[in-house]
Structure formats: structure tokens, C-alpha cells
Amino acid sequence: MATNAAQELEALLDAAVDAVIVINHRSEIMTFNRSAERLFGYSEEQVRGRNVSMLMPEPYRSAHDSYVGAYLNTGRARIIGIGREIAALRADGSVFPAALSVGQIRGAEPARFVGFIQDITTRKAAIEALRFERDRAQTYLDVAEVILLALDEHGCVTMINRRGQEILGYSEAELVGSDWFETCLPDAVRADRRARFAAELALQLPPQSESRAEILTRSGERRLIAWRTTALLDPQGQAIGCLASGEDITERQTAEDALRQSEALLRSAQRLAHLGNFEIVHPNGPQKWSEQMYEVLGLPRTHSPMTVAEFAETIVHPDDREHFFREWAAARAGLKRFDFEFRIRRADGELRYIHSQGTITTHPDGELVIGTLQDITERKHAEHELRVGQERLTHVARLSTMGEMATGLAHEINQPLTAIATYAQAAVRMMDAPGGADPTDLRDALVQIVSQSLRAGEVIRRLRSFVKTRTAHSEQLEVNRLVEDIRILAVPDARVNDVRLVLQLDPASPLVAGDPVQLQQVLLNLIRNAIDATCECPTALRELTISTRPLGDGVEVAVVDHAGGIPESVAQNLFNPFYTTKETGTGLGLAISRSIITAHRGKLSYRPTPGGGTTFYFTLPQLVGV
């Protein structure tokens, strides 16, 4: 029976999963079961009778004998019946964590102890892993740049991460347990957010639903948060709160607003300026057109952008196509900026003026063309209106000058008419006389009549060409000739005002380019003013000199008077339109004269005449290439 019992025990020990070790009061190993052999790497023969401390690494090894001794002397157990975690030493010297429980075998004398040892390496690792996971989760929560917030079913904060605390300005302790809606939301949105929370709890919102709302920080600042929320469910599927992540998008919103605003601004600016921009890869690469491109070209939005060739063939006005291709080819050849104008025929048939600017650079698929198209039709029309208006004004000024000279001109035409009438009447009388007329006298009279008719006709011809409505044009001019030509109009005016007109024309004066009538207008205006200034003077000073002389790269034409000069108060306004010192003046003469000379790339000004009086002069550049 005893043998049987021992055999049963042995079988039992061998079947046990735990390592089972029995030691005596001297800590000598008496029993070492199969599991112990597997666990420690020793056979029972190798360890029997040896001190059990061989299975322990330091410092447990040294402490072991004194521990057993102390127990035997005092009966005070430290591990018996309790069990503890220890470190164990294998035969191959490796150490592993183990759970040890120890019991004293009753009735054995001297004392014997049985120890059960379990390898807890795996369990330890699992616990470590769990702890690590938990720490990592916490780290995630804390390093996340979003607010992570958990609320219970009452809306009280159960968790908030570091970022949330930072943004709100509250500590975790202050927030956890407080009513989220009361503490952290501005009055305006509180009711809405509560309703949303209720819907969340009622599972009426999809998981991860998104929303935007403002929160109120401790300092009273409002921040715009983009929330993503999801309900927290218990195992029965009941909502017990919600989890939310919130991103502070205050700055982003501001930036987005700014971007949206500037895009809107650009769009309206383009609309206002009738300006579209494009970015295309020539010849067959991607084509990008801004909205306004379609407006400018009168195409529907749905129309696809065109290549340059298509554009030229279908949109550019046929008369401007050659010009368009020339400019385009030049820009491509030089890979440079382009800047030119052309007309288009829009889909609705309307003719529009277009100004295009941009750059051409190389691109793997050809050339990258970035530029703008601007509808400048209105500007063109305005420019045209302005030009027409200016021409009209110039004409009015010319008429006005003529009006001032009317007395002299009437006189100038009246003289030959008087001579003609008188010659003719004399001829009639000669023929009626007894004995008839002397043929020589009669012939002289007729020759004079012809000559005087031509003289009157010439004055009228000059006058007509001077006052008729016309479009300005430029031609090659001899300045001296110009002065000679104006003489026939100026002399009568001088004559009736009893002013002498002296010409001093330098034969070396160069050719200039300009509009003859406009330049004569300027000259006549200066002469007219000089006559007005002079006609109150004593006879000796009633003389004007009109001179020409080469000057630098051009010529100077001057009208010299010996009158009283120009008072300071008049000089300040001299060239201002509508400023006049004359009772019937328009105040346009000098202003228009100056603009005419400026348009001829010259300069109109005045200086004192040496010895008294004023010299008005203008310069004109020499005709280039002659």
C-alpha cells in the first residue's frame, strides 16, 4: 500500500504542469518532478541532494539559506502559503520569472517543504504589453494636435487630453466631471450643441459625424472647432456617452476666408477689367482658362479651351490674323514677353479690341504660355472719343483765332475786290468815252482784274484750308515754307492793327515732320497774341519778328514782340485752358498750342525779349532719316 501510494504520488508529480520541488530542512533537493526537469534543464539525478539555491540567481541565492533558517528558528513565514514572484536560474544560466508557492509538509521530521514553480515569462510579457499599450494610448491622446474629449450620458466630461486642456485653458481636474456645455460653450451655440448631443445619444447621428462649432476658452476667447463625434456604447448597445475629436480651425478658417475672399476679389477684378487669364502648353498640351476668358471671348462656359492655332483661326479677326501670327511667332522665337493688341470677332458677331500680354517659356511638351486677354474695346472707344474731342476743340480754337483775325482777313479780301471793281468800271468808262478806249489801258485793266481775282481767291483758299474740319496727319515740312504760308493770313491782321511783321528765316533750318495746319495754327496763335500785346504800343515798338533757326537736333520758331512783357499773375496761368486776359478770348489758344507742339515732340515756351517784350518760341525735332 505504501509502495502503491509512493508510486501514485510519483505519477501524480510527473503529470503536474507546474514544476514541483521538495526540499528538506537543509534545503537539499529531495524530489524534482518532470516539469521541473523541463523547466530548469536538470535531471532529478543531477540535483538530488544539492541545495535548492542552485536554482536561484543572486541575490536570491545568498538570501535563501538564512531565510529558511530564520523560518525554522522563528516559525515566521514570509512566503509559505502566500506565493510570490521570483527569478529562477536554468542550467544554461538563463534567468526567468517564475511564480513560486511554498508549503510545509506536515508531520515530516525534520521539516520538509514543497515548492510549486510556474514560468510566468509569457504572462509577464502580456502584462508589459498591456501596460505599454495603455501608456501609448495615453501618449497618443496627449500628443494628438486635436482635442480628444469623452462625455458621459449627462454631458459631463470624463476625459479630455492635454491639447484640449491647452486650448480651453482649464486643467484636467477642473474639467473632468464638469458640464461640458455649461463650461466650454458660448451661450449662442449651447442649445444647439445640447440638441446635437441628445441626437448623438439617441443614435440618430451617423458614427463619426462632423460638425463645426465655437467653444469658449477660460480667457473668454472663442475658437472655431471642427468636431468629429461618435457615440460610446455599452455591451448592450446603449449609448453611455460620446467621444469627440476636435480640431482648432480658427486660423485655418481665417486663412480660408482670406483665400476665398482674394479669389472672389480676383474674379470680380477680372470681371470689372474684362480681363481673363490663361495658362496653356503649346501646341497640344493642357489648356487652362479663367472664367473671365469665356466672357471676354463671348463663349459659353461649357466651351473647351482652344489651342493658339484654333484661337487664331476662329476668334481673331481675319484682318488681324497676320498681325497676330507675326507677334506670336516673334514672342515664341525669342521665348520672351509678348504684349500686343488685335481685334476679335466674337461668337455673337461683335467686334472687340483685345490686349494680350504674357510670357512664353520652354516646357517638356512644347512651350508654356501664361498670359492675359483684356477687352479694351471701351478704352479704344474712349480714346477715339477723346481724339475726336481734341480735334474738335483744336478746330474750335482755330476758328476762334480766325474770328479774332476776321477784320484783317475781310480787309485782305476787300482790297482785291475793290481793285477789281474799280478797274472794271474804269474800263467801261474808257470804252464809253468818245473815240473809244485806248487798247493798252484796257488790256492793263483786264490783266489787273485777273491778277486781283487770283489774289482774293488765294486768301480764301488759305482761309478755307485753315478752318475746315480735318483729321490730323503728319507730313514732311519745311519750317520756313510754313512761316511763308501763314504770312498771307497773318499780315492783314497785323496791318489792321498797324503792326509791322518782319520775317527772319534761316535757310539752314532742317526739315521736320508734322501736321501743317496744326503748326500754322500754333504760329498764328502766337502772332495773334503778339499783335494784341503790341497794338497799344508806340509806333516804334509796333513790330513783330518771326524767326526760324536750327537748334540742336531740330529747329526753333520764335515770335518776338517788344511790348510790355507778361505780368507775374498772368504768367502763372498762361498755359491753363480757359484762362484768358482778353475780353472775347476763349482761353484755349496757348493751351491747345502747347498740346499740339507736345504731340509733335517739341516744346513751347517763352522768354523775355532782350530790351523788353516777350519772345514765344517752339521747337520741333528734325525729321529723322532725312
Place this chain on the structure above:
Amino acid sequence: MTKDKPSTVFVVDDDDAVRTSLRLLLKSVGLPVETFASAQEFLDAYDADRAGSLVLDIRMPGMSGLELQQKLNDMHAIVPIVFITGHGDVPMAVEAMQHGAVDFIQKPFRDQDLIDRINQALEKDRENRNGLRERDAIRQRIGHLTPREREVLELVTKGKANKVIAGDLDVSQRTVEIHRARVMEKMGASSLAHLVRMVIEADRAQ
């Protein structure tokens, strides 16, 4: 300066064609003409003894027609002036009339209108010259009176009676009557009225 000397039409105009055509016209009606291209030229050649009339352009460079008229007036010249004016010269023409011009005519003109005005002017010149001759004769006769006779002439032509004159001169009434008869005789007056007219004529146009 006899009555028989022919009158001349003097034409002053700076416009060659107008001047020449006028010469031709006036020649064609048998008027002697002399032409001048400027007022100064005429002034330089002016002879107060030559009978005639002046056809004068009102506007001219240098000395104008009006200025020439002023100069002639200053010289007590009696030559009658017909002004030739352009359109718009009416204010100047009015001024010329105020200073004694015979008339003015606007360019261009009918030949007959001009000739009529010239003839008027020549007639005026003849009258002027006759008047001048008459005045000279009266002044000569007055020059032949004694001082006492001249005193009596002055008082008689003021309409004073012989008795009053005798009182003024402190002589007898009879003496006055004798002086008066001699004055009447020396002056060639047929009546007191005639005598008064002669004295007024002599005093005119100093």
C-alpha cells in the same frame, strides 16, 4: 493861285492795286490824278496853294489816314478829304467826319458814287478858295483904315448908335458920322448889314 488853275485829285492808298485802279478810273473821267503810296509821301509833297481834293485810305501802316487828317488840320490846310474805308471802319469814318471830312465811301464802291463825292469835294475846295480870296480882300481893306476908323468900325458893327459911339470915344456926334461914312466907303459896303457880314467873314477861320 488863280481861279483858272486846274484842280487835282490826290489819291493816298498803300495798296498798289487799289491805288492804280483809282488812277485809271479818275483818268477815264478826265480828272487830273496824283497818287501816293503813304501818308508821309503825300505830306512831303503837299503844297497848300494847289487846288484839289484828297482821296484817302483810312487804314494804312505807318501814318494812318486819320493821322494825316489831323496833321493837315493842324497846318490849317483846307484840302477837302474823301475817306475810303473798309467794312467795320464806320467808327473811324465818323471821327473823320467830325474833324471836317467831306464824306467817306466804303470799299468796294460804285465809280459814280466816288466821282460824285470827289466832285463835291472839288466844289468845296473852289468855295473855300473863293472864300479865302474874299476874306483876304476884306482884311486888306480893314488894313487901310485909320486907327480911329477901325474903332468906329468895331463899335458900329456891335450895333451902337452914333450918339453912343460919340460918348464912348469922347468926340462929337458929327465927327462920328464923318468917320462912319469914310469906313463905309473904304470897305465898299453898300449897307450896314453888308459891313457886318464882311467883319464876320474877316474874323472867321483864324
